[in-house]
Amino acid sequence: MxxxxxxxxxxxxxxxxxxxxxxxxLFCGCATRFGAEPNxxxxxxxxxxxxxxxxxxxxxxxxxxRAALALHCEIAPFTKFxxxxxxxxxxxxxxQISQFDVPISKNGWLEAAGEGHTVRVRIHRAHLExxxxxxxxxxxxxxxxxxxLVDFNRSxxxxxxxxxxxxxxxxADAHAYLTELxxxxxxxxxxxxxxxxxxxxxxxxxSVRLRGATVLxxxxxxxxxxSFKFIVKALEHESERQIRVLEGGGRVVQETRLWxxxxxxxxxxxxxxxxxxxxxxPDPDLQPFVITAEEVERIRRTLPEMPAARRRRFVExxxxxxxxxxxxxxxxxxADYFEACAALHAAPKLLANWVxxxxxxxxxxxxLEAESLAEKLPPARLVELARLVEDGxxxxxxxxxxxxxxxxxxxxxxxxxxxxxxxxxxxAGALEPLVxxxxxxxxxxxxxxxxxxxxxxxxxxxxxxRETKGKANAPLVTKLLQDRLGA
Amino acid sequence: xxxxxxxxxxxxxELTAHALRAAxxxxxxxxxxxxxxxxxxMERVEPQVKAYLTTCREPALAAADAIDARIARxxxxxxxxxxxxxxxxxxxxxxxxxxxxxxxxEHFVPTYDATAVERLRAAGAVTLGKTxxxxxxxGSSTENSAYGPSLNPWDVTRVPGGSSGGSAAAVxxxxxxxxxxxxxxxxxxxxxxxxxxxxxxxTYGRVSRFGLVAFASSLDQIGPLTRDVRDSxxxxxxxxxxDPHDSTSAAADVPDFARDLExxxxxxxxxxxxxxxxxxxxxxxxxxxxxxxxxxxxxxAEVRAVSLPHTDYGIAAYYVVAPAEASSNxxxxxxxxxxxxxGAEGGLLAMYKESRRRGFGREVARRIMLGTFALxxxxxxxxxxxxxxxxxxxxxxxxxxxxxxDVVVCPTSPIPAFKVGEKAADPLQMYLADVFTVCxxxxxxxxxxxxxxxxxxxxxIGLQLIGRPFDEPTVxxxxxxxxxxxxxxxxxxxxxx
Numbered sequence: 001m002x003x004x005x006x007x008x009x010x011x012x013x014x015x016x017x018x019x020x021x022x023x024x025x026l027f028c029g030c031a032t033r034f035g036a037e038p039n040x041x042x043x044x045x046x047x048x049x050x051x052x053x054x055x056x057x058x059x060x061x062x063x064x065x066r067a068a069l070a071l072h073c074e075i076a077p078f079t080k081f082x083x084x085x086x087x088x089x090x091x092x093x094x095x096q097i098s099q100f101d102v103p104i105s106k107n108g109w110l111e112a113a114g115e116g117h118t119v120r121v122r123i124h125r126a127h128l129e130x131x132x133x134x135x136x137x138x139x140x141x142x143x144x145x146x147x148x149l150v151d152f153n154r155s156x157x158x159x160x161x162x163x164x165x166x167x168x169x170x171x172a173d174a175h176a177y178l179t180e181l182x183x184x185x186x187x188x189x190x191x192x193x194x195x196x197x198x199x200x201x202x203x204x205x206x207s208v209r210l211r212g213a214t215v216l217x218x219x220x221x222x223x224x225x226x227s228f229k230f231i232v233k234a235l236e237h238e239s240e241r242q243i244r245v246l247e248g249g250g251r252v253v254q255e256t257r258l259w260x261x262x263x264x265x266x267x268x269x270x271x272x273x274x275x276x277x278x279x280x281x282p283d284p285d286l287q288p289f290v291i292t293a294e295e296v297e298r299i300r301r302t303l304p305e306m307p308a309a310r311r312r313r314f315v316e317x318x319x320x321x322x323x324x325x326x327x328x329x330x331x332x333x334x335a336d337y338f339e340a341c342a343a344l345h346a347a348p349k350l351l352a353n354w355v356x357x358x359x360x361x362x363x364x365x366x367x368l369e370a371e372s373l374a375e376k377l378p379p380a381r382l383v384e385l386a387r388l389v390e391d392g393x394x395x396x397x398x399x400x401x402x403x404x405x406x407x408x409x410x411x412x413x414x415x416x417x418x419x420x421x422x423x424x425x426x427x428a429g430a431l432e433p434l435v436x437x438x439x440x441x442x443x444x445x446x447x448x449x450x451x452x453x454x455x456x457x458x459x460x461x462x463x464x465x466r467e468t469k470g471k472a473n474a475p476l477v478t479k480l481l482q483d484r485l486g487a
Numbered sequence: 488x489x490x491x492x493x494x495x496x497x498x499x500x501e502l503t504a505h506a507l508r509a510a511x512x513x514x515x516x517x518x519x520x521x522x523x524x525x526x527x528x529m530e531r532v533e534p535q536v537k538a539y540l541t542t543c544r545e546p547a548l549a550a551a552d553a554i555d556a557r558i559a560r561x562x563x564x565x566x567x568x569x570x571x572x573x574x575x576x577x578x579x580x581x582x583x584x585x586x587x588x589x590x591x592x593e594h595f596v597p598t599y600d601a602t603a604v605e606r607l608r609a610a611g612a613v614t615l616g617k618t619x620x621x622x623x624x625x626g627s628s629t630e631n632s633a634y635g636p637s638l639n640p641w642d643v644t645r646v647p648g649g650s651s652g653g654s655a656a657a658v659x660x661x662x663x664x665x666x667x668x669x670x671x672x673x674x675x676x677x678x679x680x681x682x683x684x685x686x687x688x689x690t691y692g693r694v695s696r697f698g699l700v701a702f703a704s705s706l707d708q709i710g711p712l713t714r715d716v717r718d719s720x721x722x723x724x725x726x727x728x729x730d731p732h733d734s735t736s737a738a739a740d741v742p743d744f745a746r747d748l749e750x751x752x753x754x755x756x757x758x759x760x761x762x763x764x765x766x767x768x769x770x771x772x773x774x775x776x777x778x779x780x781x782x783x784x785x786x787x788a789e790v791r792a793v794s795l796p797h798t799d800y801g802i803a804a805y806y807v808v809a810p811a812e813a814s815s816n817x818x819x820x821x822x823x824x825x826x827x828x829x830g831a832e833g834g835l836l837a838m839y840k841e842s843r844r845r846g847f848g849r850e851v852a853r854r855i856m857l858g859t860f861a862l863x864x865x866x867x868x869x870x871x872x873x874x875x876x877x878x879x880x881x882x883x884x885x886x887x888x889x890x891x892x893d894v895v896v897c898p899t900s901p902i903p904a905f906k907v908g909e910k911a912a913d914p915l916q917m918y919l920a921d922v923f924t925v926c927x928x929x930x931x932x933x934x935x936x937x938x939x940x941x942x943x944x945x946x947x948i949g950l951q952l953i954g955r956p957f958d959e960p961t962v963x964x965x966x967x968x969x970x971x972x973x974x975x976x977x978x979x980x981x982x983x984x
Contacts, residue, residue, distance in 0.1 A: 047824060050579065050700040050701075050819070051577075051579045051697070051699055052698075053697050055734050083815050087818065087821060089821075089823045089835065092824060094818030095818060150823070279814075279815070279867075281862055281867075281871060284705035285735060287735060
């Protein structure tokens with residue numbers, strides 16, 4: 001089998017920063033709300049004023065441990081914080097409080113569903129650190145202004161940096177890993193993982209080597225990857241670039257490269273020689289942090305079922321297809337909703353169709369959040385509707401309208417059906433005059449059908465359904481038409 | 488107007504804090520009179536001593552009036568009610584500029600009070616102003632202040648010591664009854680010794696560092712400079728205790744420091760470390776300290792020799808650890824958010840370089856470079872890590888000594904107050920001024936310097952007493968026992984107006 005990389009193979013490691021879902025920052029009491037007025041969520045501590053000291057947000061630490069447990073990591077019984085020193089205007093103390101040699105956790109793994117295979121990625125480590133502020137470059141009438149502004153709202157926001165081993169070998173696998181990681185972190189309530197809001201950011205380390213080689217090639221680090229799509233593109237582009245370099249007799253240079261989504265290329269940001277010496281050392285303002293095995297167990301017990309396990313369960317015990325299970329588990333709130341409905345009904349597959357089909361469509365149109373779904377449409381309401389269709393009280397077509405009506409008015413489906421006279425017409429005596437009328441009015445279509453154009457029948461069925469506002473029992477209409485037209 | 492006879496025994500500028508508070512509570516003297524007497528004395532002696540960088544006359548008088556009003560209404564007042572105090576200018580004060588004696592913070596006005604300052608105010612103290620220091624507390628003479636040195640009230644051609652030299656000079660000169668300083672390698676005890684007053688460095692963690700502009704975070708500790716040991720206990724009582732804003736403040740209970748103060752030294756075991764009586768110390772100082780030990784022995788203490796074998800490495804290790812932390816702590820002064828900004832027209836890098844080049848003095852720049860080097864990749868193990876190993880050995884020396892004795896006694900400084908400019912050109916000579924004080928900071932121990940005599944040139948000599956972690960009560964008790972037997976602490980400099 002030929003391979004796009006020819007005789008080369010790709011080695012990828014990912015460093016993902018996720019923002020932990022805390023109300024306040026990692027070392028001060030400021031809020032972490034996204035989109036607030038610049039510098040409205042700051043204090044002397046997160047703006048690096050003289051004499052200020054950090055105090056660890058215990059909740060952020062526990063969320064970090066929770067994430068690490070979800071990623072099957074070992075939790076360090078003793079952890080400490082270090083200072084990473086460098087100058088940049090968005091870094092108010094001119095050092096970032098991070099973790100250097102004793103991270104909160106290490107040695108984990110994550111399994112993701114790749115294309116036709118399971119992608120298993122080892123997690124090297126996951127550690128806590130604070131975010132920096134954000135530089136803004138205002139425009140002036142003649143182009144970029146000759147000054148920049150800094151918004152420190154993000155400064156001190158808690159991040160978990162999750163570093164994989166170089167276990168990924170294709171851009172598609174990298175995508176699968178990130179998709180799974182995002183799902184796990186959303187499931188466990190650790191992060192929103194919203195790339196647009198910057199609550200999930202990713203850097204990639206990439207190298208290529210000849211297939212079967214045991215030594216890793218020289219790697220480059222790619223930054224500025226702000227969507228999963230760009231990550232795949234950047235990895236494809238960068239691996240091709242490295243192969244071209246090698247094929248041309250050159251050597252890959254260890255450097256940091258920036259992905260330019262406009263041009264669709266990576267370009268040099270800084271070379272190894274220009275790399276910072278961060279002069280990391282233990283932060284003397286923070287005491288080493290100790291966690292007991294009991295505390296770790298207490299946190300472990302609060303972990304929900306992970307998405308992969310849930311998918312498996314949906315397929316194995318609810319009889320859903322892989323595809324349906326994947327869609328339903330993508331969002332924990334949707335999966336929870338589905339399970340609440342399924343508990344009231346014997347045919348999960350049927351409910352899955354409702355949730356995946358009509359309900360998701362309505363949610364999109366109404367901008368309805370999955371979290372508020374159960375409140376807007378209690379599971380019993382959806383199950384009632386499904387039963388009306390299942391029992392032939394209404395047609396599936398009418399059922400879609402009733403669902404919309406239930407969501408709009410909040411009334412029960414049965415009530416809407418009764419009030420609006422939407423019950424199914426399955427009485428041949430009532431339908432025959434309508435069938436005759438449609439045949440009489442559509443001479444050309446009837447002729448087409450009789451001439452062998454079978455699809456013409458569907459048009460006639462549609463006409464009858466229209467006449468009955470969708471209430472007619474479709475199989476019966478079909479049979480009546482076929483009888484009349486002499487199939 | 489207040490009485491203006493500073494030499495009269497009842498002058499408020501001559502009193503101790505506990506005596507002054509008693510007088511104010513008994514309404515023999517108002518808090519306003521006490522404050523005004525100090526401002527009046529400042530007008531006369533500040534031109535010679537230059538202890539203050541900023542004075543806060545109006546807010547101080549308002550605070551004093553508030554105390555007087557409470558007393559007039561018969562309400563309870565704090566343990567420092569009406570006591571005029573000075574604050575080293577690296578302690579943040581809300582609405583009052585806090586310069587650290589640096590150009591880079593020349594116009595910096597904090598929006599917050601340091602916890603220790605807040606607690607002093609809550610105890611009723613009246614803050615008169617901010618005192619001079621070596622820039623960012625780096626130095627032993629106040630000559631590293633960007634605003635010029637303070638001078639020793641005993642001889643104004645000499646330095647008051649440092650870095651809390653302004654605080655020590657103010658207390659000695661009668662322009663503050665007590666003061667707060669900070670001690671990273673001796674910065675409270677050494678100036679106290681050179682100015683003939685009492686200076687206490689509490690155990691690391693005893694006093695919150697929140698609002699103290701950091702020099703070396705693992706060594707810095709705030710403490711009082713006072714006229715006697717009782718005042719030292721009183722001040723410590725007001726500022727000590729855990730603070731949720733400082734993760735390194737100790738959860739340890741704060742004892743009543745006054746309780747055993749008068750209990751004497753009978754049965755107390757004093758350790759004399761031979762390494763602190765090595766040649767190189769001024770013989771007059773050695774003699775005075777030996778005489779002081781005799782006084783304590785006669786008062787009932789048991790004296791024995793101890794060894795602190797790693798003392799010699801203290802200065803070297805300290806001058807790696809402290810600059811390393813400082814290089815990171817002082818990186819925030821980058822011209823971006825506050826403080827001096829220069830060279831912005833040349834772009835970001837030029838702004839960093841120019842702001843810091845103009846903002847920092849030579850000694851601060853030297854230590855930032857030392858620390859940056861010590862933490863650099865490839866040198867970290869040889870310098871920083873090695874210094875941390877030495878630090879652990881020094882700590883172990885003291886642990887071993889304290890297995891046998893209750894208090895270690897030694898000189899505070901190897902030399903008395905030196906002439907302005909005498910050591911300014913030789914940083915290494917200046918660093919040696921800390922030789923007897925740095926090891927306590929490295930080990931986190933409490934230590935006090937108390938007056939124990941004068942040189943033939945009438946310069947004060949300090950006696951240092953060192954205790955176990957969080958055992959300030961024993962240190963204070965031994966110091967007080969000595970004080971009761973002597974009157975060195977009652978002497979006031981005569982040369983001032």
